[in-house]
Amino acid sequence: MRFQTSATLVATALISPGLATYAPVSTSCPSTSLIRIADGLSDGEQTYRTARKEKADVALADWLLKTSCGFDTSGDLPTVALTSSGGGFRALLGGAGVVQAFDGRDSNVSTSGLYQGITYHSALSGGSWLLSSIIANDFATISSLLEIWKPNFANGLFTPDGSNATAVFADISADIALKKAAGFKGTVADAWSRLLSLQLLPGPNYGVDNTLSTITSLSSFIDYEMPYPIITAQNVDLSGTLCTPPANGSVWEFTPYEFGTWDPEVAAFTPTAFLGTSVSNGIPSTNSCITNYDNLGFVLGTSSTLFNDPTEGATEAPAVLLANLCQATATTSSNSTSTVDPLTVEFEEDVFSLLTEIPAITFTSAADLFATWPNPFYKLTSAPLVSAQQNLAMVDGGETGQVNPIFPFLQPARNVNVILVNDNDGDTAALYPNGAELRNTYLAASAAGLTRMPFVPSSDVFIAQNITERPVFFGCGDSSKATVVWIPNAPLTPAGGAIETAQTVINGTQTESLVANGVAVGSQNDSKEWATCLACGIMEGTGTVLPAECRACLEKYCFTQ
Template identity: 45%
Template sequence: MLSFFVLYTLFLAICNGATVRQLPSGYAPRQAECPSTSLLRPATGLSAPEASFFRSRKARADQGLRTWLQKTNPGFNNTGRVPTLALTTSGGGYRSLLCGAGVIQGYDIRDSNVTTSGLYQAFTYQAGLSGGAWLLSSLAGNDYPKISFLRDNLWIQAFRDSLLLPSFLTSAVAYAQVTNDVVAKDRAGFPPTLTDPWGRLLSYQLLLGFNGGVDKTLSGITSGSNFSSFNSPYPIITGVGVKTFQGECLPGPNATTYELTPYEFGSWDKEVSAFIQSRFLGSNLSNGEPIENGRCTVNFDNLGFALGTSSSLFNTACSNVPQPNATTLNGNLAAIVSAAHQLSTRELYAIYPNPFFHYNRSSLVAAQKELSLVDGGLARQNNPIFPLLQPSREVDVIVVNDNSADTNNFPNGSAILNTYVQSLNAGLTKMPIIPSVETFISQGLNKRATFFGCNDTSKITIIYVPNVNYTFPSNQPTAKLQYQPDETRGMIANGIKIATQNDDSEYPTCLGCAIMKKSPKVGSRDGPPILFMHGLFGSKQNNRSISKALARDLNRPVYAIDLRNHGESPHDIRHDYTAMAEDVEGFIMEKSLEQPTLIGHSMGAKVAMTVALRNPQTVSALIPVDNSPIDAALKSDFGKYVQAMRLIEDSKISRQSDADAILQKYEEALPIRQFLLTNLTRSPDTKAVKFRIPIKTLANSLDHLGDFPFRDPDEARYEGPTLFVRGTKSHYVADEALPLIGRFFPRFELLEIESGHWVISEKPEEFRKGVVDFLQRQLSS
C-alpha cells in the first residue's frame, strides 16, 4: 500500500492543478466512422432495435408471467394474451439501491424461493432514476447477475470501503485513475464536469471489471448474453434537462425527461421529440448530419457517466461551485476536475453535446450546442414512470417501488402524485388517478402495496410498493455513503419482505388478480378491432355499410370515426396529417383498443399510414385505400368542390335539389355529388342550407394535404402486414410509388380493383372480399 505521505502528495498535486501525466484511459471518447443509417430519428414510435427487442422479450416475459400465475393460483386463466409488465425503482441513493435490490431478489426465481419469486422474469421493461439507476446499471452493466451475486462479490466490500468518502488510505489510488480518465476526456475535446468523476467513482461501487468497469458503455449492454438472449427487461435510465440557456438553475416540474437506454438517447417530450443512437452520443451534428465529414464520436456513452447523470445533484448549489479540498466529497470532485481545466458554473451539470442541434423537431434545444442534464428527482418526479406511459411501449401494469425520503426518509405518496399531475400536463393520459398525500397518510397507502387503476380499462394499473421497515430500519438517509456488511445484508433482506408484503399469504393472489385485470380484452373475439377512416369531405357515415359487413364477416369490432373538421368531430384551424394522426392515437388510447387494424381511404389512408409509422407496435395491420406515402398535389377536382360549396352557401338556397343543381356544374357524377352533399345541414335561423364542415379551413389545407409527413424510410418504417388497395383507373398509387411503398412498408401486398379513386363506393363487394381474405390470412398465420 502506498504510504500516507505519497497519497497526500498526490492529492495536493491534484488540488493545485499540477500537470497530470497522461496514462491510457478507456474513458475518453474517440473518433470513429459514422454509420450508413441515420443517426437521429423523430420520436414517432419505437426504434427498430427496441421494437425487435420488445417482441422477443415480451414472448419470454409472457411465459414467465404464466408460470408465476400458475404457481401462485392454478385458477388463473392465463391461456390467452397477458399484460405487459414493467418495474421502476425510485431515487434515494444507496437506500433505494438496497431496498430495490431486495425487492428484485424477492421477484427473481433464480435467487429466492418466496411467493413472489418468478415475477422478475415477467417484466418487459425496467426503469431506474438516481439510486434506482445505480441498481439498474449494476444489473445491466454486469449482464444481469443475481442480486445475491452482486451483494457478495461487489457491494458488501464496495459499500463498506466507499470511495465516495474522502479517505486517502482507501481511495487515493482510484482517485488518481479517475483523475487520469477525466483529463483524458478533456484532452479528447469534451470538457468534463463534476458528474464525470462522480460517475467514475460510483462505477467502482457498481460495475465489475478493470478500473471500476471504465470500459463499460450504455450501448455495450446490448452485447451481454442475458440481454441479447432476451432474458432480462429492457433498461431505461432517466434524467431531466435544465434550461441553463434561459438562466435556469434548477429544473421546473415540467422539465424535459431524457431517456438513456442501450439503443437510444433522447426524449419523447414535444419540444425535443427525437432520439440518437446511444453509441454515437457526443458526435458533432447539425440537423442530424455529422459536421466533420462522416466522422462520429463513440465511447461518450460511458455507463458510469450515464448513471452519474441520473444522480447529478450538484446544481442544487446553483452558482456556488465547490472549491477543491480534501475534506468533502464535492471538494474531492472539484479537485479532480480542476486537474483538467479551470472551474466554472458549467461544472454543476452533466453536459452532453447536443445531438439535436439545428434539428427542427427539437424546438426547445435546436439552438443549443450543449444539453445540461441533472438528477430526475429534482423535477419532483422521483419515480421514473414517464417512459412507461408512452403508448408505443404498450405497458399495461407498472410495479412502482418508491423509496423516496419524504417523511422520516420514508415515502408519503408525494412523488408519484407529482408524476400524475405532470402526466396530465404532458398529455400522457394512461396514468390512473393518484390520491392526495393526506389520503396516502390517513389510509396508510404509504405503508403497504396499493393498486391504482385496476378497474379502469383506459389506464395503466400501477402497483405501488413503498419502502417499509419490516425487519430492518430501511429509512436510511439519502446522504449515507457507507454501509457496513450487516447493513447491506439487512437492507436487502428487508426488501425481500417488501416484495412479499411481509410474507402475506393472500398478497400473491391479489397481485395476480390486479395484473390479470389488464389482460387484453378489446378485440378478443376473432381478432383485434378495426378503425375505418374516411377521405376528404367524407364522414364515418360513408363507411357505415362496409363497416357492418366487415364486422359480420370477421367477427371483429369495427369503429368508423370522424376525422377532425369532418362529420361530428370538432373543428380546428390546424388540419394536417400529424394532427389527425394524434387524434386517432388519442381515440385508440381512450377506447383502450389493443393493436387495431387501420383502414383509411384517400386522406384517411395517409392518416392511417402516419399512425402506423409513428407507432408501429400499436397497429396489427394496415390497409391504405388509393393513396401513397408520397408528396403529390391533390387533383384539381377538390378545388372545384370547394368553389361549388362556397357558391352554394353564398346563394342562401333552402333546398338540397338547388344545391345539387349548382354542384352539377362542377361534378357530373351523381354518386360523387351525393357524397359531397352528405355534408349539408340547415341553419335553424335562416332555413338556408350550409355545410357542416369548415370550408375555409379545408380550402386552406388543400395545398399540403397532398404532402406526406415522413420523407425517409430509414427513420420510420412499419413492418406489419399491409394491404395497399388501388383503383386501376386512379393515379393515386402509381407504379413509380411502389418502390418507396416497399421501403416504408416492407410487408405490403397490392390489391387492384377495377375502379376510379372512389374504390369502396364503386366496387364495395370486391373491396369487402379482398379485405376479408387479407385479414383472415393474417389471423391464421
C-alpha cells in the same frame, strides 16, 4: 428521417474489448441518419420488446398459476414493467431487495419468479445504480452483486478502495484529463460517475470499459433474458436564469439502443452508441463520429447528478463558490420551515472536495455543475426545446419531483399495461415514502396529455387512509389506464429500510439488512395472500374471469376515493 437501430448497426460502433479508456473515440459514421423522429419504437427496441415479451409471457403465466390455479393464461398477457426510484443507497439496496423478492433465480418467497415475467425495467438516480450494476454484470442476481457491493460500500464513496484512495483519485483525474484531451468537457459529474463505477461496475480501471450500447453484446441481452433497461435524466437550459429543471421538464431516456425524449418539443432519438458526436440539424459536423461517450458509469452518474442546487449551509470554499455559480430559486410551502440537514451539507462538501483530489476538474461556470452531453438535436428545427443548446446540461432524473421513472411506460408506443412502482423516496421524517412523488407524476402526466396514468391523490389522502406503508393499486376498473401498483418502502424487518439519501458509507451488515427489508417489501414478508393479490392486480385489466379470491384482494388493494 429514420435509421435502422439493428444489432448489426450498433455492433459497428462497439469499442474493442481490449480498449479500456474513459476518453471518447473517433470512428466512421453510419450511412443512416443520426436522428429518428419519435413516431414509434426504434427497430432495435421493437425487436427486443417482441422477443422479450414472448419469454416474459411464459414466465408470467407460470407465476400467475403458482399464485392461483384459477387464472386464465391462455390469451394475451399484460406487458409488465418495473420502476426503481431514486433515493441514493437506500433506493439501490431497498430496490435490490425488491428485485430479489421477484427473481426466481435468487429467492424462494411468495413473489419469486415475477421478475422473469417483466418486459421493461426503468430506473433513475439511486435506482439507476442498481439497474446498471445488474445489466453490466450480465443480468446478475442480487446475491452475487452483494459480494461486489459490500466491501466497496464499506470503504465509502469518497474513500474508494480504502487506503488506496489517493491512487484511485489520481487514476480518475487521469481519465478525465484524457476525455478533455479528446476535446470534451470534464465536470464534477465525471468524477462522481467514476467513483460510482468503482462501486458498481465490473472490469478493469474501475469498470471504465462498460458502455450502455455494448450491453447489447452480453449473452443475457442477446438471449432476451433481461427486461429492457431504461435510465432517465433531466435537462437544464443554462441560457435561462435557473439551474434546476422546470416542473414540467422533459424526461430523457438512455437505453442500449437510443437516447432522447418523447417530449413533443423534441420527439426525437439518436443512437446511444454515437452519443458525443457533434451534430447540426441531424448531420454530423465533421467526417467522423464519436463512440465510447456513452460510458455506463457516466450514464448512471448523469441520472444521479444533484450538484446544481445551491449548497445550503456550506462552509468550505469550493462549495460556497459553486453555490454562487448557480442561482437556483428554491420554493418552499408557506407553512414550512427550511432546515439544513448536516449530513447533506457534509455530502455536498465531500463532493466538492474533489476539486483538490482531482486536479483535472476546474470550475469556471454553472455548466461545471452538470453532466455535459453534446446535443444530438442541435439546430434541429423540429426540436425547438433544445435546438439552441450546443450541449445538454443533464441532471438527476428525479429533480422535478417524479422520483420514479414512470413516464417511459405511459408512452402509447410501448403499450405497457401494468407498472410496478417500487418507491424508495424519503418523504417522511423517518425517510419513507408517503405517495407525494406518485402524485407528482400524475399531475405531470395530466399536464403532458399522457392519459394512461391513473388518478393518484395527494399524500394527505395516503396518510388519512393509512396506506403509506403497504401496496396500493391505481387504475382499477378503467381499461383506458395502465394499472399502477405502488410498492412503497416500509419498515417490515427489525432493522428497517431507511437511511439518509446522502449516506455514502454502509457496512456489510447494514447493506444486507437494507436488502433484506427490500425482500420483505417486495414479498410483503413472504405473504401468499399478497402474491395472489398482486397477481389479481396484474390481471385485473385483462377482461378475463378472475379467481374468486381476487374479489377480496381488489377490495383491499384498489384505491377508492
